[in-house]
Amino acid sequence: MSVKVMSAVFERYPEGGGEMILALALADHAHDDGSHIYPSIETLAEKTRQSERAVQYQLRRMEKSGWLILVGQKKGGRGNSREYRINAEWINGAELARISERSKGAKTAPNEKGANSDIKGATGDTKGAKQSTKGCKAFAPESLEPSEPSENHQPARRAPRIALHVELLNIDLPEWLPFAAWDAWCEHREAKATGKNPIPWTRAAARVSLKKLEQIHARGMSVVDAVDESVLRGWSGIWEAKSVAAEGTAGGAADGWWAGEAGWREQGRRLGIDPQRFQYFEQFKAKVCKTLGPGPWMEHLLAAVSRESEERGEALYAYLNDVHRDRLAQPEAA
DSSP states (O other): OOOHHHHHHHHSSSEEEEEEEEHHHHHHOOOOOSOBOOOHHHHHHHHHHHOOHHHHHHHHHHHHHHHHEEEESSOTTTOOOOEEEHHHHHHHOOOOOHHHHHHHHOOOOOOEEEEEEEOOTTSSSOOHHHHHOOTTOOOOSSSSOOOOOOSSSSOOOOOOOHHHHHHHHHHHOOOTHHHHHHHHHHHHHHHTTTTOOOOOHHHHHHHHHHEEEEEEHHHTHHHHHHHHHHHTTTTSSSSGGGGGGGGGGGGOOOOOGSOOOOOOOOHHHHEEEEEEESSSSHOOOOOOHHOOOHHHHHHHHHHHHHOOHHHHHHHHHHHHHTTTGGGSSOOOOO
């Protein structure tokens, strides 16, 4: 995998949608100079969640534009792989149009019917994910603090959801975390992010998940069991398998008490948590959730807060997973 080439695709690849995802998948196989790309059509279709025919069409477009170069055809054929390389000039900063002009009769392939560069809903911005945090309240009762404003006052750039999913799936993992477990968690969280009550699967959420798995591993517990249990029970966060007992500690858990204010106050009285200690009632609810542990009440609160603001949802997600912002001070996932 070449992080260098994948970063270039995110920054400069001229098309969007499925073709961009295919470009990321090719970069995932490439060396830093763009060479040694020979996955099968079947593999690329599986990685990009597209049909083999769509992948073949997009590969032809890439070749015509000059971005992708066919190295050899000897390995071509059903079940075999051709070898490609990504144009080194483009990797080093050349514009795609200039590259294609030097190719024999090759021009940037126009968009054809049914081959639009954008996917409906796959925009760079997410509802509620604005730079301004006017009206945004801190959720963590103890340690989460508002983030400092950006110096350039420009909105944060966000990858389209499909591209972001590929990025998060291909994070460099520690040796103690099997890829199969992380793959299962990414698939589960992506499903949660697009369900009826979505809880966003973002870079920040991925970092929280990795930190929580690191904590579980440091305690000598199985990260695979933790992921399996969390996926099985439909949680948005990762908790140790033993913590399922916490679900039985919430009186009246089956009656949906979390849907109304009276239910939260009752749980607070039962747990000895006084809402008067908190500036906002939402902070009180977060404390109740964290004390009870994972359950439908936590999923309900996360979904409700995320609908209002992705930033507030990320802050709440980190707090409930016992991962504070200072522990997340690291570069964005590559």
